[in-house]
Amino acid sequence: MKDIELAPATLSVWAGEGESLAQGATQVPIVYSAAYGYPDVESWLDVALGRRPGHIYSRNTNPTVHAFEQKVRILEGAAAATSFSTGMAAVSNTLFALLAPGDRVVSVKDTYGGTNQMFVDFLPRIGVQVDLCDTSDHEQIEAAIGEGCRLVYLESPTNPTLKVMDIARLSAAAHEAGALVVADNTFATPINQNPLVLGADLVLHSATKFLGGHADALGGVLCGAPELIAKVYHYREITGASLDPMAAYLLVRSMKTLALRVRQQNENALTIARWLEEQPAVAAVNYPGLETHLHHDVAARQMRGYGGMLSFTLEGGFAAVKRVLPRLRLAHLAANLGAVETLAGVPATTSHVECTVEERAAMGIPEGLIRYSVGIEDAGDLMRDLEQAFAVA
Numbered sequence: 001m002k003d004i005e006l007a008p009a010t011l012s013v014w015a016g017e018g019e020s021l022a023q024g025a026t027q028v029p030i031v032y033s034a035a036y037g038y039p040d041v042e043s044w045l046d047v048a049l050g051r052r053p054g055h056i057y058s059r060n061t062n063p064t065v066h067a068f069e070q071k072v073r074i075l076e077g078a079a080a081a082t083s084f085s086t087g088m089a090a091v092s093n094t095l096f097a098l099l100a101p102g103d104r105v106v107s108v109k110d111t112y113g114g115t116n117q118m119f120v121d122f123l124p125r126i127g128v129q130v131d132l133c134d135t136s137d138h139e140q141i142e143a144a145i146g147e148g149c150r151l152v153y154l155e156s157p158t159n160p161t162l163k164v165m166d167i168a169r170l171s172a173a174a175h176e177a178g179a180l181v182v183a184d185n186t187f188a189t190p191i192n193q194n195p196l197v198l199g200a201d202l203v204l205h206s207a208t209k210f211l212g213g214h215a216d217a218l219g220g221v222l223c224g225a226p227e228l229i230a231k232v233y234h235y236r237e238i239t240g241a242s243l244d245p246m247a248a249y250l251l252v253r254s255m256k257t258l259a260l261r262v263r264q265q266n267e268n269a270l271t272i273a274r275w276l277e278e279q280p281a282v283a284a285v286n287y288p289g290l291e292t293h294l295h296h297d298v299a300a301r302q303m304r305g306y307g308g309m310l311s312f313t314l315e316g317g318f319a320a321v322k323r324v325l326p327r328l329r330l331a332h333l334a335a336n337l338g339a340v341e342t343l344a345g346v347p348a349t350t351s352h353v354e355c356t357v358e359e360r361a362a363m364g365i366p367e368g369l370i371r372y373s374v375g376i377e378d379a380g381d382l383m384r385d386l387e388q389a390f391a392v393a
């Protein structure tokens, strides 16, 4: 059976592991070996020169890491994949490998905080010009792309305001301008959205979030066409932000329940977002699954589910947020997302901790926003927990 004929729930469990299994074990082993030995120079050369599959040195490739890469690759419907020590290593290695001085990048104002720092600080330092557009204004983004650029960087839904970008429309504009499209699919997961199918050239994830889902392993992954992946892989094997085999093992194990977890998180988040809209203490709710969302039509077209992330503001502003958050019993106040446990925080301590107050304001991110990462708990329990916390607002 071809991988593509199997549903995501089946692929989450089975995909990508076969090559890495050893000695009849049904589970992928943690291979902690820095290097791989050969009986003679000829067979060693065969692998080193890519004439035969195999491993040489774990900074480059490793059997446990390979299983993780294959699982995500198959779920994203990609021909190739490579991995990284963190999501930010995936972002930075991709940008540094594909861009050179004089290139121009078009992206949006409210990408993930670390990614934004790449755009406002590290890329300009090496002579790459970056044009950051209003995330909700597709005409402005298309006009910026039309002026010519090397790379278009998309993220949808965005962190933490849950804006939605039309990946098919912006990919078409990018390709007309001869640009490559990179899409950060961390919030959606491959269960809800496949950017490559929509027209993107490369899709990346912070595996730390939904892919891992248990808040215990850091990782990043990039999928796309073999020529592009080879370029970024080469940069990563030389600069060294390789995924650790233990983290890869945890990610492979956790991804077996990815479809199950994400289905529950989609359902919980939609229920809670609808309920939040009715609460007098709540000023505004951001969730792509709500009919009131500016780009709900785009989300409905390109996503199979709307994800486990939502954000909202309270009537009492930042002061109310500071009173309400510590009262939550069923949410870790922590700078992570996508885990089985619900997490809550504000942009200043989570997604945009790297940015100054002024930078957050420029990105259109209110200080009084609560970012709520919905876990797999009972939705009724989560709503009752929010309700008792709002009582102090």
Ligand SMILES: *Cc1c(COP(=O)(O)O)cnc(C)c1O
Pocket (backbone or CB within 6 Å): 086, 087, 088, 089, 091, 112, 114, 115, 155, 159, 184, 186, 187, 205, 206, 207, 208, 209, 218, 219, 220
């Ligand atoms: C967390 C995150 C990243 C960075 O991932 P790390 O694993 O923390 O380095 C990148 N993009 C998005 C959308 C994220 O949420």
